[in-house]
Amino acid sequence: MSALRVEGLVRRLGPERRAVLDGLALRVEAGSVAVVLGASGSGKSTLLRCLAGLEGFDAGRVALGELEVEPSGYATLLGRVGLVFQSMELFPHLRVLENCTLAPRLRGESGAHVEARRWLDRLGLADLEQAWPQSLSGGERQRVAIARALSCRPAALLWDEPTSALDPERKREVAGHVAAVRAWGIPQVVVTHDSELSGALGAERYRLGGGRLEPVTAGTL
Amino acid sequence: MSVFALLASVTLAAAPPELRWGADAEGGAPYVFEQPPGHLRGFEAELAQLLAARLGRAARHVQGPFAQLLPLLERGDVDVVLNGIEATDDRTRAYALTRPYWAGPERLTVRRGDPAAPATLADLRGRRVGTLPGTLAERMLRAAGADVRTYDGGQEDPYRDLALGRTDAVLLDAPVALYYGNRPELTTLPAGFGELRYVVVARASDGRLRDALDRALGSMIDDGTLPALLQRWGLWTEEAVKVLGATGVPSVAPVELEAWRARSDTGLWAVGAGPVLSALGRGALVTLLLSVAAMVLAVVLGAALALARVYGPRPVAALALGYVELFRGTPLLLQLIVVYYGLPELGVRLSPFVAGWLALGLNYAAAEAENDRAGLLSVPRAQMDAARVLGLGRWQAVRHVIAPQAIRVSLPPVTNDFIALLKDSSLVSVVTLTELTKTYGTLAAATRDHLGLGMLVGAMYLALGLPFARLSRWLERRLTAHLEVAR
Numbered sequence: 001m002s003a004l005r006v007e008g009l010v011r012r013l014g015p016e017r018r019a020v021l022d023g024l025a026l027r028v029e030a031g032s033v034a035v036v037l038g039a040s041g042s043g044k045s046t047l048l049r050c051l052a053g054l055e056g057f058d059a060g061r062v063a064l065g066e067l068e069v070e071p072s073g074y075a076t077l078l079g080r081v082g083l084v085f086q087s088m089e090l091f092p093h094l095r096v097l098e099n100c101t102l103a104p105r106l107r108g109e110s111g112a113h114v115e116a117r118r119w120l121d122r123l124g125l126a127d128l129e130q131a132w133p134q135s136l137s138g139g140e141r142q143r144v145a146i147a148r149a150l151s152c153r154p155a156a157l158l159w160d161e162p163t164s165a166l167d168p169e170r171k172r173e174v175a176g177h178v179a180a181v182r183a184w185g186i187p188q189v190v191v192t193h194d195s196e197l198s199g200a201l202g203a204e205r206y207r208l209g210g211g212r213l214e215p216v217t218a219g220t221l
Numbered sequence: 222m223s224v225f226a227l228l229a230s231v232t233l234a235a236a237p238p239e240l241r242w243g244a245d246a247e248g249g250a251p252y253v254f255e256q257p258p259g260h261l262r263g264f265e266a267e268l269a270q271l272l273a274a275r276l277g278r279a280a281r282h283v284q285g286p287f288a289q290l291l292p293l294l295e296r297g298d299v300d301v302v303l304n305g306i307e308a309t310d311d312r313t314r315a316y317a318l319t320r321p322y323w324a325g326p327e328r329l330t331v332r333r334g335d336p337a338a339p340a341t342l343a344d345l346r347g348r349r350v351g352t353l354p355g356t357l358a359e360r361m362l363r364a365a366g367a368d369v370r371t372y373d374g375g376q377e378d379p380y381r382d383l384a385l386g387r388t389d390a391v392l393l394d395a396p397v398a399l400y401y402g403n404r405p406e407l408t409t410l411p412a413g414f415g416e417l418r419y420v421v422v423a424r425a426s427d428g429r430l431r432d433a434l435d436r437a438l439g440s441m442i443d444d445g446t447l448p449a450l451l452q453r454w455g456l457w458t459e460e461a462v463k464v465l466g467a468t469g470v471p472s473v474a475p476v477e478l479e480a481w482r483a484r485s486d487t488g489l490w491a492v493g494a495g496p497v498l499s500a501l502g503r504g505a506l507v508t509l510l511l512s513v514a515a516m517v518l519a520v521v522l523g524a525a526l527a528l529a530r531v532y533g534p535r536p537v538a539a540l541a542l543g544y545v546e547l548f549r550g551t552p553l554l555l556q557l558i559v560v561y562y563g564l565p566e567l568g569v570r571l572s573p574f575v576a577g578w579l580a581l582g583l584n585y586a587a588a589e590a591e592n593d594r595a596g597l598l599s600v601p602r603a604q605m606d607a608a609r610v611l612g613l614g615r616w617q618a619v620r621h622v623i624a625p626q627a628i629r630v631s632l633p634p635v636t637n638d639f640i641a642l643l644k645d646s647s648l649v650s651v652v653t654l655t656e657l658t659k660t661y662g663t664l665a666a667a668t669r670d671h672l673g674l675g676m677l678v679g680a681m682y683l684a685l686g687l688p689f690a691r692l693s694r695w696l697e698r699r700l701t702a703h704l705e706v707a708r
Contacts, residue, residue, distance in 0.1 A: 049606075052610050053609075054606055054609060054610065078609055078610060078612055079610075079611060079612020079613075080612075082610070083607075085603060085607060087603060089601075089603045089604055089606070089607035090607075091604070091607070091608075091622055091626075092626065093625045102611070102613075102621060103608075103612050103613055106613060106617055106621065107612060148611070149610075149611075152611055152612060
């Protein structure tokens with residue numbers, strides 16, 4: 001497995017071309033987790049969208065192991081970086097297993113089912129592979145979203161506010177999921193404002209402000 | 222099968238020996254009408270046969286709405302129009318007109334025993350008077366200052382309204398008054414007004430055909446064929462003697478007029494259920510084939526337009542929006558007439574079925590595009606992001622993630638649209654297609670049963686639409702089955 005590296009990332013938005021991300025740098029090793037904290041409007045979702053390939057950036061680069069992505073080729077990140085959406089965004093017209101196999105199948109990967117079942121199994125969803133997303137609980141949906149992302153063998157996994165859509169008792173499970181993915185050797189970035197989660201993860205923490213990431217020590221939180 | 226016959230007839234239209242004559246069979250007796258249904262009768266139907274025979278050609282009737290007969294002639298769908306067309310100065314300039322084949326007056330019909338009934342043209346000032354549009358009678362009424370009511374539906378309607386007291390009088394050509402004004406509650410004044418001359422109309426460029434028809438008419442007058450024909454229909458008038466240049470009254474009885482009056486009280490079923498039902502069946506088949514074909518076009522084109530509007534690059538989206546606004550914002554009838562009668566000016570001559578199919582399909586595509594657009598916009602934007610992050614291309618995401626969800630919103634209105642299209646397909650009679658409503662009009666004119674036949678035809682429309690309503694409910698249930706689980 002390989003690291004996720006971000007160097008000098010600049011993203012300008014709006015008519016005034018304000019730099020929401022202003023030379024941002026980040027390095028997450030395989031099997032490591034970076035927690036990104038920040039007030040709303042600080043550019044957290046812009047960062048995630050840039051890293052996932054949903055939005056372009058104006059300068060800098062994103063590297064996934066050997067692959068180095070420049071501003072002009074930002075879309076090559078699509079399909080290589082997993083993203084667990086705050087609202088999960090499962091496909092309501094597809095069953096759980098089909099949610100996980102759609103993308104690999106369209107890429108023509110043989111064994112899409114085998115790979116998907118492996119992740120569903122590991123996340124304790126083996127019995128639910130024929131269920132419709134609407135029939136699942138919030139926690140189950142999140143696990144399907146994780147399995148769907150991992151079934152595409154991403155080089156990194158991003159989380160957008162993973163506890164915000166969950167019941168209080170389910171929130172604690174999220175740290176367990178992040179830990180499990182960590183054990184599988186995938187670099188992860190968790191964007192959250194949930195201090196309980198960030199504490200439970202025991203990972204490196206950064207605060208996004210002024211378009212850059214600053215490391216957070218226990219004392220400054 | 223009549224549809225295929227229509228399609229085939231267009232490709233074979235170049236064969237010269239046919240004399241294609243245009244007339245509206247819905248107009249009725251004694252000109253051109255169907256009795257029994259599917260069998261053409263009338264003094265003009267006979268005249269067309271005789272004229273064609275003298276020209277060494279085969280007569281073929283082309284059905285068209287009365288108001289569109291001259292446009293059909295200009296379009297080249299018919300060689301001549303032979304349907305009670307009066308010789309006027311305007312027409313003399315624009316077309317090649319033959320010598321008259323009939324001449325006679327306009328006649329005034331009033332309610333029997335009405336003390337205020339008008340008796341002269343001067344009496345008509347300010348009175349409600351019924352007539353047919355675009356006729357000499359209409360021009361005379363306007364000149365007399367009457368409150369003119371015109372009827373598009375057929376020759377019976379003005380007299381029906383007069384009998385019901387909705388108008389005070391009807392002024393129409395003598396043959397119409399003779400055949401339709403002859404009701405117990407009405408009386409037609411013996412004095413005639415003005416003088417009408419019916420002529421065969423050919424294109425201005427077709428002077429040779431007109432000359433040949435003139436010679437044929439001349440020979441038919443000389444050998445007594447035309448006077449005898451007119452007399453059999455009760456149409457031999459003093460004016461005809463004078464204008465046609467014939468002599469004496471032919472020694473035949475007005476058998477056709479007598480036959481018409483003898484059957485005038487018979488209803489729908491006296492004609493025989495077989496011919497009525499087979500005529501309605503043919504009409505229903507045209508309606509169904511046309512509607513289904515047009516809906517397929519509308520759904521496919523509508524989906525493409527909606528995708529272009531929502532996901533296309535800006536110029537493509539703008540074009541799609543322009544299309545929708547244009548076709549949604551203008552009347553379907555206008556579009557039909559432009560496609561059929563207007564496009565030939567650009568060298569595009571479509572067969573009636575193709576023109577009807579295109580106009581209906583292009584028009585309804587605008588409605589389907591709006592349905593589909595609403596469906597596409599109902600899917601949360603983040604679904605597209607989720608699909609893209611998994612590595613799906615833009616169109617793959619639309620095809621596999623967005624469209625399957627959008628269709629749940631887009632589908633239910635499609636049924637409504639299909640039923641609306643089924644009804645709007647009745648407009649294609651302006652491009653000479655005889656579909657269900659036109660068949661009704663023709664049959665009702667022939668059988669004089671508007672009510673019973675109307676209910677029967679209404680039931681047929683319901684029966685045509687019902688299976689599609691059920692199909693859509695079934696599809697809707699299938700598509701939303703997984704959403705029920707959550708409740």
